[in-house]
Amino acid sequence: MTCSAFCELLYTVSVSFVTAGTCFLRAMCRLFLIEPVVALYTLPNMADELLMQQYIYRRIWTRETNSSYVGNETSSYCYQNHSDPVYMKQEVVQGLSSHFFMCMTLIQFLPNFIVSFILGSYSDQYGRRLTLLLPSIGALITSLSFLAMTYFSWPIYFLFIPIALSACFGGFATLFGGAFAYVADVSSSEHKNMRMALLDMIVGVMGGIGLITSGHLLNALNFNWLFLIASLINFANVMYIIFFLEESVQVSRNGQNKGSGCGKFREIFTGIINLYISSNFRNRVQLGLMLLAFSTYAFASFGSGGLFTLYELNAPLCWNAVLIGYGSATGLISFLTSFLGVTVFSRFLRDHFIVLIGILSFAGGMIMTIFAKTTLFMFLVRLVFLFAVMPLPVLRSMMSKLVSPQHQGVLFACVACLENLSATVSSIVFNTVYAATVQSFTGFSFLLGACLCLIPFCILCFFFWWKPQEESYTGLRTNESSS
Template identity: 65%
Template sequence: MKKLATVEPIVALYILANMAGAIIIQQYIYRNIWENETNSSYIENGNRSNCYQNDSINPKQQVVQEKSSRYFMYLNLSVFFPGLIVTLILGGFSDHYGRKLFVLLPSIGALINSLADLAMAYFSWSIYVLFPSAILASCFGGFPALFAAAFAYVADVSSNKQKNMRMALLDMVLGVMGGIGALSSGYFLKAAGFIWPFLTVALINLANIIYIIFFFEEHTQMSRNEQNQISFCDKFKEILSRILIIFTSSDFRKRIHIGLLLLALSTFALAEFGALGLYTLYELNVPLCWNEILIGAGSATDLGIFLLSFCGVTIFSYHLRDIFIVSIGIFSFVGGMILASFATTTLLMFLVRLVSLFAFMPYPVLRSMLSKSVLPSDQGALFALVACLENLSGTISSTIFNNVYAATVKQFAGFSFLLAACLCIIPIGTLCVLFWWKPQEEECTPLITEEDCS
């Protein structure tokens, strides 16, 4: 059977299933908390959710918003440490044992999680059963591990000139399939309830596992003799040393360069992940009061953001330096956040996505800049570190932004978006330093040896 040397279908199926599943499970939890707090069923009226603006019901709506926000925060915190540790281990191991196993494990974890969601909806279990299933799924690495393995695979098969475009293409696949999953989830949920969408998500995850096992071609493999010579403890120490030596080897300028790139990436992810994670709650709240169709349509407009971000990276790479491309993306995101903080109508909320059209450009460009700074044999360790930093940023941002949103939802629900815009001062300042402080030579940084990059 002929195998395919492409990781994009794996990312596409994974994101399609899990983006749809994430949006559906958020609404399931929200409705469950609504029914428990108000002792009434969740009823929709046309294009409006069960969201009222009169004084007798609105206080209960705010309580539901606060409890839902904190529930999502605790759920994100519960999966952080298992996912962090497993991602670090898998990323380093994949440099020697190949990427195939380490895109398979997160897909198995996603299947377990989707089956737990299906069982919860079918048997009407408590929403708190999501915690053990989510923790178990994170022990398989979760999205950060698949993310690290996928980008490391792209770095393996791409030249330095191709990395910007290939990584932007992978981000575009992520965005397009996520948009399709988000848009379809609303219509599917409205037409069939919760059980059939959860079953469909599980079947897509199963199809992804079948593709990985039978159709995905491995790229990097370690010989059997080499595998037998290295013990697990020695290998684990080597993985940790690969990450630590990033900051202890090479010249001072190169270390500053890598450190600033990581700082810019993690702080921008902190702001963006925190703000985007609040969109569903914000849209369910007054005065928008969106239903599942509008929520899915709003999330699907991110498809256009990913498409234009990919086009922007592709075009700008021929005319602008990488730092300027990243800056355009950050300012696009800041503009969208300022508009979102004052969005009180459906039209304005869709215009937020229009202003943010280039908001995803910084990620592929910053990853490409980091990838060019290390040896080809260390791409897995590098992207494991990047994935862990983004996972850490996502967890911290979830904690901060959900607490801030819960505290300010009664006074000014859009405050969290202004906070995200203000946090972008850090990556913008970092880029200014990078513009003036750059390595004297464009050469790879050795993580383990002192050999020159060929």
């Protein structure tokens, strides 16, 4: 074989390999699987949040008590003697930690709110992938900043800078708003309940895996290694979105390039207005009440649920990192049971009944938490929350059926913004209330969460009186089929 023939053969083989690789990547890109994005986003970020809370708690403890925090697999550094001077410092650490977590949430609120609103509306015209990619990049920035914080032992207030920066990429609400809109694009009306409940179940399962292993990994390794692992998982998620996830909204090249930036923003806000104008009066009222019920329930669940770590670190429970991980993971089983509940109940019950069952499950769990003074009882409390996650996906599905397919992104942008607003305001309110009542009535915040459930409960009962017959979404389903 001559040299020229060998070169020609080598060139042909190289071109074949490149072509095959390109075809393989294109084939892999044609995946309409949003579930891996949600899973890879939830796994590291649930663990990151729990680990960072414990890290900040230990740093504040060291600063306030002038002693190192001591905790291992079998014990926790927790004082229960009320006459002990260190017990009073422990209560001060509880209050300071609560306020610090509140400030972290508040810093993220405004950027997340604006980005969620704009990206959700933008996705109706220009695709959903951006609403998934940017929050994943923000999560990568956050995990890398946590790694730098623990490795270099920077002052904890330095965290506010990278947290504010990552919030400009969107956050949890932005990604999940885009994920639910993606599901609405690729699912029929009959399967929206199940697909949206499936996403919530993935949050619970993957979050549970992260939480239940975080305590053991923290004892075996340290904060540095855990935040490094979280950064690698977030990087893998970014790569999946870029190279493997298919766009669910077909966007023409001309449509993408047409118009200036101001024109695109005008288009986005016009879509927001059309969301309400295009519906009839009955649907507008229903949509408004459902948004109120959704935001109120999210306010109660996010606010009171975010206090469990502080409540478990405090006396008389005095949990360590392993018990906190087990407790959080046990609580996240409710995502799995709620998915099974939605799947089964949807065959026999109207959506309103499913939401009511979930509200009663959550309120009962909150009331039982007030009386949880032992480890066994605290674990039993989680069993009452078995169906507490059902209201959120079912309400999303109900709202999705009330608007046209062209406004799904706008709708879930509004839902994401309300969810973000509820989570932020509830964090401020419940952390402030907890810090003010931790010495007098520790369980008052949980009682407040249970009482707030009366608002969505009454709204759902009103729907029975105002519209007793089955939801008449047939017109919308016809529009979806034709589109």
